[in-house]
Amino acid sequence: MTPARSFGLPRARRSAGLLALLLAGTYAFDAWQTLSFGRWHKPGAAIFPIAVAALMALSAISVLLERHGGAADPMPATFTLPDGADLRRLLSVLAAFAIYFVAMPVLGNMIASALFLLASMWLLSDDPNRSIVRLAIYAVVIAVVFEVFFVRLLKVQMPAGVFKQWLF
Amino acid sequence: MNSLQGLLYGLSIAATPGNLLAAFAGAFAGTAIGVLPGLGPVAGVALILPLTFSLDPTAGLIMMAGIFYGSMYGGSTTAILLNIPGESASVVTAIDGYQLAKKGRAGATLTIVAVGSFVGGTLAVIGVMMFSSLLAKVAILFGPAEFFALTAGGLIVMSRISGGTLASALLPMTLGLMLGTIGQEAVTGETRFTFGLPELAEGVSLVPVVVGLYGFAELMLLVEDRIHAANRPESVAMRDLLPTRTEWKRAVPSWLRGTFLGFLFGLVPGPAATLASFASYRLEKATSKHGSEIGSGAIEGVAGPEAANNSAATASLVPLLALGIPFTPIAALMISAMLVQGIQPGPLLITQHPEIFWGLIASAYIGNVMLLALNIPMVGVWVSLLRIPHYLFIPLLLVLSVIGTYSVRNSIFDVWVLLAAGVVGYAFNKMKFQLAPLVVGLILGPNIEKHFREALFLSQGDPWIYVESPIAVTVWLLVALILIAGFIARRRAAFAGAMAQESSL
Incomplete structure (x- = not known):
């Protein structure tokens, strides 16, 4: 029998969501501070990273707001790590x-x-x-x-x- | 150049000694990867990927394709002999294949599978030739707005069809997009997010990320879940490899049905090979004269799905070669190989690099013949590979991954990226996040940004440029259609599930 420890998957995913939110904030801040925005006809290097940061924040929030449990949940309740x-x-x-x-x-x-x-x-x-x-x-x-x-x-x-x- | 001329040109390229050797080496290594216990084709291809870079682009890609087809062939061997599917597309093969092996028909089943894979793969190549040249004719009309629609639309579709929940795909995809913004950007050359590290100025290399996410993470799972007492398969004698006349007769219609079905699945985004094998299994159950035997060891249960998964795998070359959009992890690996070799896959590939496009198509024919010759007479050799202990092949593959990763840019930093990507891949696997969207985000992100900004430059800031041309509008409509169809299918599945649950109460 292989020794293993079980962990709650929802909690782990929410932790990943929080980390992603933090990453989105740091990344957007850095882009805002260091890169140029340009103009409509000449968009700068900050535009795309800011959009990506917004998307990362959105995906992090969607992970944080996930509903777990119930028959319709495709994910298992736990995952194992070796011990x-x-x-x-x-x-x-x-x-x-x-x-x-x-x-x-x-x-x-x-x-x-x-x-x-x-x-x-x-x-x-x-x-x-x-x-x-x-x-x-x-x-x-x-x-x-x-x-x-x-x-x-x-x-x-x-x-x-x-x-x-x-x-x- | 029409399709026939293209194919002849491709054959003249693929049949050179160097390219034939590359196809053989790829088919051989791919089959070994498919057979090795616990190592899926994606992980195996990722680990071998950097080694193709030392060859010229055409030979490198021919070798990659050989590894791809070979791993599909090899994955079925463990499914039949040990009831351990080498990859997800072989899950269905294991059901009837293992039952047939228990009845003493393992050798004949392996032959039916190898010939079925050959039929599926070879017939699908004809379709790939036709569809790709058709799409290539539209390619010359593509500008930044059309490319933006194609890449951004492809990314959106990918986020919804890669399996799992939306969040499970969106988060890794955005992480891939973020990694893609590191280093010098393509439009004005401004350096971003390097934090003073000169190694990051060129950006995050695709190879360590891909090898780490797929290869290294998979090896970590193997280290964790060692097979303490691996099953030892029975050896298969040469005389047992020949199917009976009835078995041949029963397999032929299943091969043809599987090939057709698989090709259709290969053209649409999604895990084509796996879906095609499951759909073919159901089709065989519904249409075959021996449908009632399927599940307890019927030859149709392996012939149809095997032809279908190889046909789908080959057909998935159409979006890969003609559009430059990878919808499967292996397609993403092939695109990374092209990018490292300095080739931009997409609508212009057929005109800019006809030698690569047609050479690859022609090599698929040659590769399929080689695989047939490699798989049937050498089945005993492949079976013996199953006996290699984990403690030997895991360290060997780890060293291989380091040599391959280091060799791309001669950078130890990239090897650290490999380790970091491996840990992220391991964690994502555990937490049920999808890996393929991360790689696709990293591949398509820089292109999306480039086309987005170039279009605005061209239109002097007029955002209507993105939806002005008929091609861009068509692409966006197709994206909307795929999303709506996916939404309806999910709702119907959820409704059917709820009804079934209610009726069981």
Whole structure:
């Protein structure tokens, strides 16, 4: 059984509506302050953003005023988010993904990819007897194949990192 | 250039070794994506999308189309063998397909599905050729006011037909429009909403947003809902792939009905492939001689819907190529691929880039033949893909998404945008907001603004320009008609639901 926590969908949507309303206000304020309105025959750069802000405010209000419940409501009353070990795994994979971007310019694409692959395979594998050596071999093989195919063959520009002169 | 000349020209382009290889690679990757458990075609296409940018525009788009058709083919394999539809259009296929597999007819059903998809896709291409060249003739009459009607009208229609409530589509769509205003605007070159970040001066790139919303968010859901003990499908022997004479005979009328129905659905805005497969299933139940068997393992129950969903998917190329308006998430992905390659899809595509338009159409024929050859003899290979554990393919696809996103502008900032878009996509999925309107808003927003302002420049500020030309008026009337028809259909459905509830009490 996968651990999960239930949350009320109407409440979550109303929170999203409030955030959207705040965003609409900030966005309109910035457009009003920094952009030109122009004239009817020469409309400026502020016109469209102000219209979009008005539309965002309208859509936010329509989310806030939604009526939930009853047989006609097409939406479920709740939604689930992972909990316990599943939540830890999801957040760990996200953290590993973010560290991967930070490390990429320094270590280069191939090394950073291999390390990320190893970390995420380890985190996602269910097998309690998983072998780090086997996962490391998978990670290195995939990273090298990607490097050869994309960077060498298709000439995709990726960060080479500080170890550039020692690789290939 | 008439349709036949266009097709011959397209074949001469599509049949070059490079483009044939692109079609093959696309069909192969697409089928693999369709088969991979838990990964829908939209997510799969989004993840592969940036890799097409390293090719020339025609080859890149041919590859994209191959991925698109391939994922539709591949999605049915899991539906039949495991009762797990690879994508929403295969939900119907799973009903009778899985029953047939349990009766020991899995191989024959896979063949009927592959041939049905080929028939649906190939016949629909003929319709796409005719409709698109017809629309292209009107294209030369388009000015800013007509383009404004087309793009703004398309956006309005999209907000009402993408499924869910109005608010569920409107909020993400407006967010897409907002993202589209970031960076240098197209009319006067003024920079907006960059907050001092030089990376934002060029605007928010479409690719990380699309890959994040669809690909990354889908992978997060997979990480969350790991299939702890995936079902292992039975292997299918080559000799079991041949349907009986009766099965062929029963499938042919269903293919033709499904193809026709699917094509009609593909032309109108909405989730065409899914709707077409459901409508075809009902049509087969109503018209087939073996209608009563449908639901318990009848070949018509897979033949009709599969031809219909492939025909609809192909026909949805008409609004995509001829109008430049994406009505489905995959169409939005194809438009993003065109925009990154510097091609503006829309009424002028056929005259400005005939090699792309006709090359893509012709490649659909070639792609369908390749898919037939790939799917039937190699079914064992595809089945074995189902055995790849999640802990291997999720990290692999995450790395692929980073390489693809980074490579577009050589920007780490874009990779952060990918992560942010992924988190937003995950949250929107959970909160039942639609994702497609966000992408469509981001694609169409800058065009709407450009045409809106250019029209006012041209008319010296006279707002009547938007409704002066017959084309603009026709487009707005069509938009009104679609909205009214949708409103009536929803009211009738609600009324029927209320009546059914009342009678059950």
